[in-house]
Amino acid sequence: MKKVRITILSLALCAFLAACGQAVSPLGDGGGASSSAGTLKGETLSTETVTVCRIVDGAETGELLLAELNGAENGIYLLSTKGLPVTVDGQSAHAEDLADGMTVEVEHSGTVLESYPAQFAQIVSLRAKTPANGDYNDLCGLWLKVLDDLWSTDPGLNGMEGGGTVPYVGVDLSGAPGDLTETEKAAVAWQFGRLHGAQALTGTFDELAEQGFIDKERLFWEDGVLFSVTAEGQSETATYSLPTLTFDAQKWRGGDGAYFFSDCVCVWPESGTWTEYSIGSEAIS
Incomplete structure (x- = not known):
């Protein structure tokens, strides 16, 4: 009988705590992640999220300033090409082959750091395209x-x-x-x-x-x-x-x-x- 009473009391206590909203966050005390570059924006989607941008400047240094095409005015990103897999027009390439004015498809996790300019948290690859002949390049x-x-x-x-x-x-x-x-x-x-x-x-x-x-x-x-x-x-x-x-x-x-x-x-x-x-x-x- 004592065991039964203890079990009933335990269940009642758990129900009471749940009703009061006293639950431990799976994220811990911080409730989220942070970085010196900014806080995380949005949820992590899949590694197949692709953002299409223009290289505004920085191709010669590997520190790219990107402007998202068809995006809001704040769709501006900084991106380092160091260690990234790069293709140009579908062919394997190097960061040195990039040029200002190219369009790039940035494949990433979907998480963006809310700095300004923003930064992609996890980049999978960078696919660049040379503007077609006659397009406004750079x-x-x-x-x-x-x-x-x-x-x-x-x-x-x-x-x-x-x-x-x-x-x-x-x-x-x-x-x-x-x-x-x-x-x-x-x-x-x-x-x-x-x-x-x-x-x-x-x-x-x-x-x-x-x-x-x-x-x-x-x-x-x-x-x-x-x-x-x-x-x-x-x-x-x-x-x-x-x-x-x-x-x-x-x-x-x-x-x-x-x-x-x-x-x-x-x-x-x-x-x-x-x-x-x-x-x-x-x-x-």
């Missing part, structure tokens, strides 16, 4: 080059009164010719800011003014510079049957502090990269 690289050229021109506009460079750079590619996605534009802006030790902000003049960065009344950005690229005339034409982009670019600090590249022309070379362009005229205000 258009991100072209705009990065234009932005860098503007940064180097009239560098005084980039400085702060007490020394050092501005802590913010605004990047507006909303009017740039070509077929960049919003994610690719955001990736270009982030990389440009990183290269110059500044926080990148995406947006137009009006948007950045509404957010309180630009003083619209004084026409001045005290701690930042706005860089923009806009289509000029018939922006997508052909020169000797090769695709051609025409555009204007500028950096703006204030009403009397700006620099302009006008009537710029970039012809798509048969090698397939948009990296060289000519400037029709330059002006300062």
